[in-house]
Amino acid sequence: MGRITKILIAPGLYWVAIPEADLYIQCGCVEDSIKHLIRCGLITPLEKQGISWETGPNTILLSDIMLQGGHFSNLAEFPVLQMLYRQGMGIPGHPNNTGRKPLLIGNSRQIQAQLEYIYRGNYGLISMDELLEAGLSREEAELVWNLKMEFAYGKIKRTDQLLDSIILRDQEVEIRDNIYIRRDDINQFTISYMGEMVSVDLNIPVYKRYPAPYPLGFHDIKREYFGVVHSGQGDGWDINRPCMASIIVYQGKIYLVDAGPNIAYCLIALGIGINEIEGIFHTHCHDDHFAG
Structure with missing residues (x-):
């Protein structure tokens, strides 16, 4: 068995695992990507020292393109939240909080967009002034702020304090521990480790779309008053x-x-x-x- 495992989860979504280096890359962040990974058994519950958490990716490879087929290609917020909180990488005192942070890989524009989006998604309004500007009274703002601080473990952190990132340009770069990645073309990448390599293509053919992770029946709703x-x-x-x-x-x-x-x-x-x-x-x- 090789050192690198690659699994096609859905169009535009791959799983690349290098277990001996403890690197698990979610390639692509299509909508509901976490649900796809759960369905495939790549996110599973674990328990250690009486504490429950989940397995999952610790690295995300972003698409070079923001939109494909009218759908967002990079929705990294929920995968990152899964790493920080459901895996425990961002919870103080958690057995899975080893000091290693979730890692984003991609071009500079997409990295910056995701960092800003995740920052607001994680914290929402980030100061008393913003809460007051939103229309809350001073008493309401203080109540909301105290609650926010509890969930934020006492401090609003910059996104780069929660996540690491690697800007991918034209040259091959090392992710870590002799694992390398290079961009071969738009949305086409090669990941290599110890003489092995796999290719990942995040482009979506024009005749395909990002699939839903669940089946739905058909219904006819009434057009009522x-x-x-x-x-x-x-x-x-x-x-x-x-x-x-x-x-x-x-x-x-x-x-x-x-x-x-x-x-x-x-x-x-x-x-x-x-x-x-x-x-x-x-x-x-x-x-x-x-x-x-």
Whole structure:
């Protein structure tokens, strides 16, 4: 058996593992990528010293291209949150917090975009001033800020304090421990280690699309004067259901409350065309509410 394992999970999503170097690379960050990895058994629960956590990737290779086929190619927030919190890499005192940080690899533009997006996704509003500007009273802002500090372990950290990154240009670069990566062309990469190498192509053929990790039946919703349809009641980790979202029907017109991953697939299952959408009520910018 070779030192490197490569698995095609879905178009635009690969798993590359080098166990003896403890490097597990999620190549591509398509929508609902974590759910695909769970379904394939690449994220599994573990327990040690009475503490439960999950396995999973510790490195992410980003696409060179932000959009493919009308869908976001780089949605690294939930994979990073899975590493930091569900794997325990970012939890103080956790057995899996060894000082090694999750690693992003990609071109400078995509790296910077993901760092900024993950920063806001992780913390939201980052100061008392921002909370007050959002319309909270001083008392409400202090309550929210104290709660935020509990979840942030007492400090708002810069993203580069939580994550490491490698900017990939035209030359081959070392990831670590004699593992190298190079870009061969747009979205085409070669990963090598101890004389072995694998190729990864994150391009999506024009006749394919990012697949949903769950099956949906077909339904015909009523176009009522006023009605609410729950189009999803899961979250970013639920492999059997779309992320929580709703559809408001008002005077026969369609309005979305959030647009999560695979929203087009969900709408097709409900007999709704994209051209029928009158508007979107967007609650917040997490992958599971924003990706669509």
